[in-house]
Amino acid sequence: MANKITYAKAINEAMVQAMEMDKSVICYGLGVDDPKGIFGTTLGLKEKFGPERVFDMPTAENAMTGVAIGASLNGIRPVMTHQRLDFFLLAMDQLVNNAAKWHYMFGGKLSIPITIRLLVGRGWGQGPTHSQSFQSWFAHIPGLKVVMPATAADAKGLLLSSIFDNNPVIFIEHRWLHNLVGEVPEGDFRIPIGKAHKLKTGDDITIISLSYMTIEALRAVELLGKQGISCDLIDLRSIAPIDWNMVMSSVKKTGKLLALDTGFGSFSVASEIIARVSMECFSSLKQAPVRIALPDCPTPTSPALAKNYYKRAEDIVNTTRKMLGFSVLPHEESDINRNVPMDIPDKTFTGPF
């Protein structure tokens, strides 16, 4: 059985499922039991599982990460939630110096099965300290797994896999995905970490995407399809480890690579994709790969500056066309997002899934 539910509800379902299956799963974070319940994702958990397993916490990200590590050493599976990824930066020490290497530096004696949910903000002037998409930071650290589900089903399936994985997993949610509706299987439904998802099949170009950029890519690929351009669209889902098999075999087929990212361009996941493909599939490439990501500058708050800052379907359409030797479309034809405001989450998009 599958239900049509939102991405936010899918996360809530995964939490309920995990906590029902395993008493050692606990859930905490600033506001998890408040009236808004982290955009609905943790609503009802405290009522169902009690205040010992579901609780609010002090504004103490670093300490509370260390607490999760300690608890996990004794068999607890903590799921920590942070309303913005940016707030979690205060916990980089516990994450990087402890969580990521405990298993390794003690010769595999113990592991740290914690899940850390980080929300990436965007729009409405979230600005420089409320919108940073730092997946590449986390993916850079050996010992961490990093996932970024783009669909409601993946959100549930990957959260369950993350919680029951024996390693620390960074689970990154983009705020603009929370409204997305999709078919989500009931019960214990899992998506394996490390497996990408091919959303569209085509021969002309490989587009590698992640998180919210996948939604923009879907729109772009659809329009491109109408113009006779067919794309392989791969949603990574897992950033660490990455499903290199799927990436490479697609590039071998198309010979062209466009990598999308929600983060800053330099040193990004898109950069890593391009680097690896260039190293391992150079002879298959018919031209230099391209990436679409954020410019290397902090997110400005002003709506006037945020407008061109974020990349949209139109950018993907025209970059793809350029790569394939077609002309750039006039704005009226390529602006798929025309009726969608720039700085509020897109309610019109409910997903093709």
Place this chain on the structure above:
Amino acid sequence: MKENTQILIELLQKMKRIRAVEETIASRYSEWKMRCPTHLCSGQEAVAAAVGQVLRKDDFAVSSHRAHGHYLAKGGDLNRMIAEIYGKSDGCSSGKGGSMHLIDTSVGFMGSTAIVGGTIPVGVGLALSIKLKKTNQVSCVFFGDGSIEEGVFYESVNFAVLKNLPVLFICENNFYSVYSPLKVRQPENRAIYKMVSGIGCRSEHGDGNNVVDVYDKVNTAVVSIRDGGGPMFFEFKTYRWREHCGHNFDNDLGYRTQEEYLSWKEKDPISAMESYMFKEKYITQNEIDEMQSEIQKEIEKAFEFAEKSPFPNLESALTDIYA
């Protein structure tokens, strides 16, 4: 101080001005032209006004996400603050920061940021610079009860005490961190100010809705800080009227009771001050009305300024990355 009518009038004016600015933002927010997260301080004006009154223009101040009151009381430019919230090029941060990132170096307001606790060590660093330069300025750090839970708070206070730095720590305890009440974040029956005194920092508390009380306490403290007396911490209890972030009221959510909210509304720092000044004949109704209308005029002009100010040009998104 009670005899100094001029100071009393200025305190009242500062509070009324902050309130009117916040309430105007609230009433105009739904025009959706101010497109950034905005944390209003209606109800909490007394601390900002009193501390702003005590500090000299060349003293430093830093603050957090809820900084409008602190910025204005320290002498920040109202036009530029409103323009910043509008994301315009005349904004105090050129439209790049928004409501949560205010600055006016010309009056010593060295920045407010949105990561809880983020500016506490910055304020201590400013104090270190004061000590190195041997001036008698003071560095003031504004923050909420939530900041007390961050490690950086303890690390910063420890250093300030260790080096006997001229820091004024001002904690506005409004009992909530977003929708999380104090009791789920800190042990009950433990006063913040007492705990801080355990770290070795001179520490006091007071009624954050009594502007005269705050003024007197902070004034005495600042004199001694300038004298080399070292850091001083204050916990002032007060209350935020509107929602944590945004322009609405949020008592319908149920994280706090209507009774609690109403009981704090009765402790409105501005009405209390007004009645007191009336009773003691420090001010007349005419003078109050005039004060209010001056304030209103100034605010209208500020909104006009913001509306008229152009949006920054697109290229400027890529400037200011490096100095």
